[in-house]
Amino acid sequence: MSASLQKQNIVSNFRQISSNKLILAVSCYLVLILNYPFLAKTFSAIVNSADYNVLFLISVPVLFICVFNIIQSMIAIGGFLKPVLIAMVVISSIIAYATLNYGTVFDFAMVQNVVESDSAEAFSYVNLTAIVFILMFGVVPALFIALAKIKKQSILTACINRSKVIGLCIIIVGLIGFSYFANYASVGRNNRDLVHYITPFKLFDASYKYATRHFFSPPREFLELDSTPFLKSSNGNPRVTVVLLGETARAQNFSLNGYEKDTNRFTKDLEIVSFLNISSCGTATAVSVPCMFSRLSKSEYDKQIANSQQNALDVAHLAGVDVLWIDNNNGSCKGVCNRISHIEISPDSQSKYCDGEYCLDEILLTELDKKLKNITHKDTLIVMHMMGSHGPTYYRRYPTNKRIFEPDCPRSDIQNCTNEELVNSYDNTISYTDFVVSQVISRLLQLDESTGSQSTMLYVSDHGESLGEKGVYLHGLPYAFAPAEQTHVPLLFWQDPENSSFSLDCLQNQAQLIASHDNFFDTLLGVLSVQSKLYQKHNDLIAKCKGDSRIAFKQGYGIQTNEETK
Template structure:
């Protein structure tokens, strides 16, 4: 009976070297198909290319994987390690094929900091079927196959032979095609990010090293005596800083988009800064970065986490600071100020047990505005905004929608029109919430003659299928503009005509998250050693508050 023979032969005993070879071939053909296709596409675009070089790419990759898996070829470690790598690689392959995600350091950090409720939004029938199709057979084989080991000396000799042959083959290919690999690599620096699972292993090692094995850093005080440059006779002031989530500038009608995504705030005439760029392409980087004095070029998480940030400095200057969060936390930015996280476990018209619509922030905002205890108050509101892939869960069912929309998490299986409509609905709903916040500030000014202003800025943008990319988190140096070009809106209840015209003239200038730190200090009228007037967007237009600028310039 042939089928019985094949079954017994398939699960026959194999040596460690043979098992490593079998799995490495599977990894090359299946889990690294994206890497191979992208490499071939890059090469075929050249006017001239070497066919032998193209043929060498999978062989070189095979040798790299053979060397990598050989590290785990210990008797009781090899099979469990290969099973784990197979399952993880299947998940990564699904994410890469479906959303264009690459698992570099930033994505590993983003993944670790993702909450369980957020992680579950990526789970769907399509994901389950694809991951199962990629991983079940090799995992079953690894589980069933009998692995044989020779005496230690013989086993070491066999492993040395495998490593020697793989290393020799690697260097032969590198010797003959070094120029080709160097040229393609220089012009396509993201290619290595698609090598599965090597890139994620290296990135994971760096993340663990940086976060769990570094020496505890000493907390650095950047300014131990910031001063609030107002007196009691000046009256109270309230600044709202609204941190958006996953909003991209090109989807704002205030920036020229052809759909009315800003119909609610438009009536309040906010100033839209049309050329604003983010610090990162993921929340875990952008949020702490925008509150840090470091700036994007110098930003390092360990340094930023262990020194004063914007909120620390204004709090020390006797500003009342409150952080209201409807997202997945402030990523360390609010660790030393009063924080209220929305209770998403409650089920009512604004919360479903996993998420809350951003309107849930309005109640605690109203409560705070009716109980102001300090002369100057800064309230930071962190929106869930347009967080994907479940865009349809970011706005109420009865909210006016652009249709047809995409009522599923595997957005790559919706049409482009559906994906864009669903995303645009999230922008429109965020705009509605912002308009309600502006109305609360206007009411506060009318009743109590309190000076108010609001600054809205998103953490990063989003890809909606452009060039086959979805979501965000792409390495910044190669990220599409959809992930880095973000919206920023400013509204004030006391902006005089001179200031308004000045800011409108600046609206087309180029700004980044680096400007946020210093612009908020300027708005709050906080004198600090950390303040840089050249980075304060409002500095040259602030005709009524020259005191803060002049005194700070002298430092």
């Protein structure tokens, strides 16, 4: 063989890589680079633990490299080698971006939220920062994998070599486990959130559970919990209730709750009662919305069960209430409105409030006006699902003339805005929501004056939002370790004081109580005067203030009653 041919063979062999080495390289990359959030949190937990051990610290990446190597060695076989490794790298880069920049955790609830999101919402997260990150840490490494030349081996040789690698990794894992079992148990027990950050296997685990439960579980028979609900008789005047279902509004940014910025300037003089200590059922719309309308409590909640039985709207409708759902939140009521009349506002609507992707919440007022002009029943419930403060494109949730707090953050990569800009944008969304609430109340007052009806308004948000506190943005963290910013939500109550049967002082006292979305089912039925065996009076936040207390309520407003003027 000539010297030039030998040199060519050496170079060719040098450029080739065995499948086992490629898998090991990808495992190291996934653990050391794309699992940085997991490693950082784990290292922090170990360093801050009482039995801190340097060798234990070093063992963590070694352990996970071996575990990743075992898993990939078992599935990246033959022709699946490159596709599996490429998929692992690209998917992990997307997860790493979301976790690093927003603090996102891809658990079961987040997978459900992603699956149930529409394209407009998904593309709101696409920005230059995200594209550059995924190209650098996902696409470029994937190209190296795709272009790598794999050394050819016989099937028998490949199996033997692969078995040796898996066996060696199992031995290393066993030795580490034997040496530091107590350390791993202690850190895991005291930091249960760490497992949620393992990329990408937490996503795969959550996706498998979601698919199993939603696509492969047998359908449930619909359960009618109460077949004979009825309405408590009124004084003969029609009753209209509007529920404004807020989106991503956190209670701490409401000036009605003591926030230093005037985010409730439009409603502060409308005698609204703000309940101060309300916690949400979940940290994402896909969980909170069906949960709050369900008879199930937060601890009992299961989406499949909730969707296969009556909710509060079903019970109200069966009792004789005319129920209408108007949706400006991607046209999704999460199954709550499936059995009642509903309107889905399309972003393509020829309206000044719509831009083809989203509509401002003022468009809900247009639909509300139509309904209020066509009241057909003695009792009417209108639920308006708002776009509210949905991020990360907060700046698209309010019109220019409602940009009260400046400078704001007119971009989707919100982590690159200053804290002042980000909070100003978010506060503008709260202020705009407050404006819409004030407009609803204005219309209800006009209705009461012209028809003598009794009107009520409830506003409640599905969940809150993180604005960079402790490096976390947006929402959707597992409830067990979600911050208060994502779970503390506003609940507002208003009733026309001229026709109210509630004591203002009593309501203000009730507003101090610690409560949650678990109270919403009963509070709503109570407001509607629906009598049902499902109704639990002790869970109704305003039941104690209802009754023959109209005089007390009007006194609370400083309004003289006929009885006082006699």
